[in-house]
Amino acid sequence: NAGVTQTPKFQVLKTGQSMTLQCAQDMNHNSMYWYRQDPGMGLRLIYYSASEGTTDKGEVPNGYNVSRLNKREFSLRLESAAPSQTSVYFCASSDLTGGGYTFGSGTRLTVV
Amino acid sequence: AQSVTQLGSHVSVSEGALVLLRCNYSSSVPPYLFWYVQYPNQGLQLLLKYTSAATLVKGINGFEAEFKKSETSFHLTKPSAHMSDAAEYFCAVTTYSSASKIIFGSGTRLSIRP
Numbered sequence: 001n002a003g004v005t006q007t008p009k010f011q012v013l014k015t016g017q018s019m020t021l022q023c024a025q026d027m028n029h030n031s032m033y034w035y036r037q038d039p040g041m042g043l044r045l046i047y048y049s050a051s052e053g054t055t056d057k058g059e060v061p062n063g064y065n066v067s068r069l070n071k072r073e074f075s076l077r078l079e080s081a082a083p084s085q086t087s088v089y090f091c092a093s094s095d096l097t098g099g100g101y102t103f104g105s106g107t108r109l110t111v112v
Numbered sequence: 113a114q115s116v117t118q119l120g121s122h123v124s125v126s127e128g129a130l131v132l133l134r135c136n137y138s139s140s141v142p143p144y145l146f147w148y149v150q151y152p153n154q155g156l157q158l159l160l161k162y163t164s165a166a167t168l169v170k171g172i173n174g175f176e177a178e179f180k181k182s183e184t185s186f187h188l189t190k191p192s193a194h195m196s197d198a199a200e201y202f203c204a205v206t207t208y209s210s211a212s213k214i215i216f217g218s219g220t221r222l223s224i225r226p
Contacts, residue, residue, distance in 0.1 A: 044216075102158075
């Protein structure tokens, strides 16, 4: 019963370094999402993929890129990390509109 | 566009007392509404959802919420708080026309006093 799996769970980067956050779901969901969570700001949508082969910007896409590799996998890339990208990142997936999301356990990223 | 406002970033109640977490939404079309719970160092877990069926929605762990269109509210309640209810709670909204993007409120941290 894996659900949504995110890797890594923790990461420390230096300013300017790049990295990719991985996300995979085993529920055959069509849609996948990347959110960031910051204190007092709730969850903000970075990018989403409504279906395999499509991606769209969310509320805070600057500094990020995504790839929907296949139906199961949706990765988030930071090309040149900045301290403002220090956050907890959550991947989620869903099937039908109105059904809610299933979330991964998160990646805690610190950029120094 | 949709939005969600959660009233009170921190709520503290005594064990056994009523829990009331407030959420107001804004949407130009009929909304779908959700409450999620987040325990420390974990992801979000769906508590309950409203999708235009019954206005009183029952969820897991004894929580329920009532959709009130006239008040644009979707408040979360539980009759008797348990210590295990201490967590952060998020209200969220989407609509069928928004390609299933969900907009989250800023969250309410619930503390339970012994």
